[in-house]
Amino acid sequence: MDYLLTEEQIMVRDLARKIAQEKLKPIVAEYDREEKFCWPVIKLLAEADLFGVYIEEKYGGMGGGILDLCLVTEELSRVCGGVAVSYAASALGTDPIILFGSEAQKKKYLPDIASGKKLAAFGLTEPNAGSDAGAIETTARREGDYYILNGLKHFITNGGEAEIYTVVAMTDKSKGQRGSSAFIVEKGTKGFTFGKKEEKLGIRSSTTSELVFQDCKVHKDNLLGKEGMGFIITMKTFDMSRPGVAAQALGIAQGAFDLALEYSRQRVQFGKPICSNQGVKFMLADMATEIEAARGLVYGVARMIDSGNTKVSKESAMAKMYASDVAMRVSTDAVQIYGGYGYMREYPVEKFMRDAKITQIYEGTNQIQREIIANNLIKESLANSKK
Amino acid sequence: MNIVVCIKQVPDTTNVRINPETNTLIREGVQSIVNPFDMYAIEEALRLRERFQGKVTVITMGPPQAEAALREAISLGADEAILLSDRAFGGSDTLATSYALASGIKKIGQVDVIICGKQAIDGDTAQVGPGISVWLDIPQVTFVKKIEDVEEKKGTKYFRLERMTEEGHEVVEAPLPCLLTVVKEINEPRIPSLKGMMRSKKAEIIKWTAADVDADPKKVGLDGSPTQVVRIFSPTPRQGGQVLTGEAAELAAKLCELLKGAL
Numbered sequence: 001m002d003y004l005l006t007e008e009q010i011m012v013r014d015l016a017r018k019i020a021q022e023k024l025k026p027i028v029a030e031y032d033r034e035e036k037f038c039w040p041v042i043k044l045l046a047e048a049d050l051f052g053v054y055i056e057e058k059y060g061g062m063g064g065g066i067l068d069l070c071l072v073t074e075e076l077s078r079v080c081g082g083v084a085v086s087y088a089a090s091a092l093g094t095d096p097i098i099l100f101g102s103e104a105q106k107k108k109y110l111p112d113i114a115s116g117k118k119l120a121a122f123g124l125t126e127p128n129a130g131s132d133a134g135a136i137e138t139t140a141r142r143e144g145d146y147y148i149l150n151g152l153k154h155f156i157t158n159g160g161e162a163e164i165y166t167v168v169a170m171t172d173k174s175k176g177q178r179g180s181s182a183f184i185v186e187k188g189t190k191g192f193t194f195g196k197k198e199e200k201l202g203i204r205s206s207t208t209s210e211l212v213f214q215d216c217k218v219h220k221d222n223l224l225g226k227e228g229m230g231f232i233i234t235m236k237t238f239d240m241s242r243p244g245v246a247a248q249a250l251g252i253a254q255g256a257f258d259l260a261l262e263y264s265r266q267r268v269q270f271g272k273p274i275c276s277n278q279g280v281k282f283m284l285a286d287m288a289t290e291i292e293a294a295r296g297l298v299y300g301v302a303r304m305i306d307s308g309n310t311k312v313s314k315e316s317a318m319a320k321m322y323a324s325d326v327a328m329r330v331s332t333d334a335v336q337i338y339g340g341y342g343y344m345r346e347y348p349v350e351k352f353m354r355d356a357k358i359t360q361i362y363e364g365t366n367q368i369q370r371e372i373i374a375n376n377l378i379k380e381s382l383a384n385s386k387k
Numbered sequence: 388m389n390i391v392v393c394i395k396q397v398p399d400t401t402n403v404r405i406n407p408e409t410n411t412l413i414r415e416g417v418q419s420i421v422n423p424f425d426m427y428a429i430e431e432a433l434r435l436r437e438r439f440q441g442k443v444t445v446i447t448m449g450p451p452q453a454e455a456a457l458r459e460a461i462s463l464g465a466d467e468a469i470l471l472s473d474r475a476f477g478g479s480d481t482l483a484t485s486y487a488l489a490s491g492i493k494k495i496g497q498v499d500v501i502i503c504g505k506q507a508i509d510g511d512t513a514q515v516g517p518g519i520s521v522w523l524d525i526p527q528v529t530f531v532k533k534i535e536d537v538e539e540k541k542g543t544k545y546f547r548l549e550r551m552t553e554e555g556h557e558v559v560e561a562p563l564p565c566l567l568t569v570v571k572e573i574n575e576p577r578i579p580s581l582k583g584m585m586r587s588k589k590a591e592i593i594k595w596t597a598a599d600v601d602a603d604p605k606k607v608g609l610d611g612s613p614t615q616v617v618r619i620f621s622p623t624p625r626q627g628g629q630v631l632t633g634e635a636a637e638l639a640a641k642l643c644e645l646l647k648g649a650l
Binding site (some may be wrong): 008011012015018019022023024044047048050052053060 | 577578579580581582583585
């Protein structure tokens with residue numbers, strides 16, 4: 001399918017593909033097995049200016065948009081969902097600054113993120129606050145020019161590796177969701193440390209850690225927007241970042257499919273390649289069609305965001321939900337086509353199945369996405385019936 | 388340090404096939420790339436510039452579409468690119484090609500070092516680099532795997548270089564200006580940056596004809612080429628080997644018979 005990408009977007013995609021295929025592919029198994037953060041490739045992405053594709057030129061970026069970010073994420077993901085999420089999670093940590101940062105905050109933080117000198121991360125999830133983002137327990141108490149942060153964030157992608165964190169904490173617990181605020185906290189700030197590093201099923205070349213705040217003093221200049229805007233910042237950030245997770249899922253599906261197609265042509269049973277069996281053919285056709293449908297949805301919503309449309313919750317949720325469900329189905333079928341070999345760690349395809357699962361869970365489980373989609377549908381329907 | 392890198396645009400030989408009837412390369416649908424060995428030359432030039440400052444100029448001789456190879460070099464960080472392109476250069480062998488490139492380099496002016504890949508993957512001759520040094524009458528050091536340092540002795544600068552030979556490694560010194568051909572062990576070529584690619588899109592490629600570089604018409608193109616390609620063919624695939632089975636003594640005797648027969 002031709003998505004009529006611009007010359008710059010093709011350049012971005014091809015450069016990401018080159019790094020993924022030439023530099024990432026040879027080391028992917030090692031980093032997955034040993035659960036190491038893939039700094040060598042992250043550094044190459046930085047040198048190639050790929051961390052800045054979606055950041056404005058005046059802050060050191062390339063001036064592209066979310067579609068550019070999606071293209072890079074997809075290409076990385078075709079090889080390794082772990083590296084892809086390390087890349088995309090830096091954008092997730094950056095989105096609140098792009099959306100709600102003051103000019104001074106943007107000038108201070110965006111150039112280093114755009115150049116890839118510093119990674120960013122987003123700190124929202126807590127042990128008792130997953131989908132229920134209003135239930136967060138981390139507090140930020142105002143004291144003079146500072147906020148004092150106390151609490152624990154967990155499951156934070158890029159935790160420990162990133163330098164810049166956007167963290168959501170309660171400034172007024174009595175107001176519930178409306179009492180949370182978002183802060184920029186730099187690594188090395190006194191009272192800010194890292195806890196347990198998680199061991200994971202998939203995306204093992206990415207780091208997932210706890211953030212620990214113990215009387216951590218953060219200057220009021222690091223408050224994003226105003227007090228009480230934490231929830232809205234989170235929601236708007238996710239609207240913008242979900243296409244990134246969707247692109248990660250899309251890449252995983254494509255990567256698994258590429259392997260399955262190739263294998264089905266080479267694997268001979270009963271004297272002929274297994275791809276000549278109708279059972280396998282139908283699987284391949286369904287997989288490819290679902291991937292293409294997911295791609296249309298992901299690129300479509302990315303373009304919507306890039307055109308300046310801010311009401312994208314429903315479409316963003318659809319893209320994330322659909323692409324990740326496709327990733328899970330396609331990667332499972334890819335293992336099926338590989339048969340017994342597919343189940344073995346020695347072959348590359350099982351990793352895609354392990355990597356796919358998380359895309360149905362994070363940045364809102366797919367059940368939460370369906371909630372968002374349905375709530376928007378009902379809201380729209382109500383609004384239409386009042387006219 | 389003024390550094391010149393000579394590059395060549397070649398068909399990506401990983402997918403090259405030969406038409407068995409005409410014995411010529413099938414060029415349709417084959418992607419053109421920068422000769423992989425030249426990528427190491429470009430990288431080493433950029434590293435030399437990082438160490439000693441200066442300027443990296445890339446030069447190639449080829450048809451107008453060879454411009455793409457020069458733009459790739461610029462996207463990696465080269466400062467300037469020159470395309471020697473003229474119908475008069477058509478059909479040049481390695482002698483005529485090295486003459487044309489040497490003429491272009493003369494026009495560039497003051498040059499401290501010329502770097503080439505050890506050979507091109509299409510012709511595999513490894514003659515053009517050394518040829519240029521002969522036309523320019525400067526020293527050549529081939530198969531360089533490391534540029535150790537630059538030393539100054541009695542007012543002359545010398546490169547200290549490590550060469551790769553079949554027998555082992557050789558450390559040699561060569562006064563500047565000189566010509567180096569490099570092997571792939573010398574470095575790991577970088578990936579271009581987006582900013583570099585944007586710059587290369589807009590960059591102006593300098594184009595010189597045979598007349599622009601004062602080339603003697605008798606020394607370029609077919610007239611300047613004493614060698615001619617008579618025929619290109621795919622070698623017949625090697626036949627499969629023979630596996631002998633049986634008792635050791637019996638096998639040894641059988642093997643000796645076979646070897647005798649082959650002599």
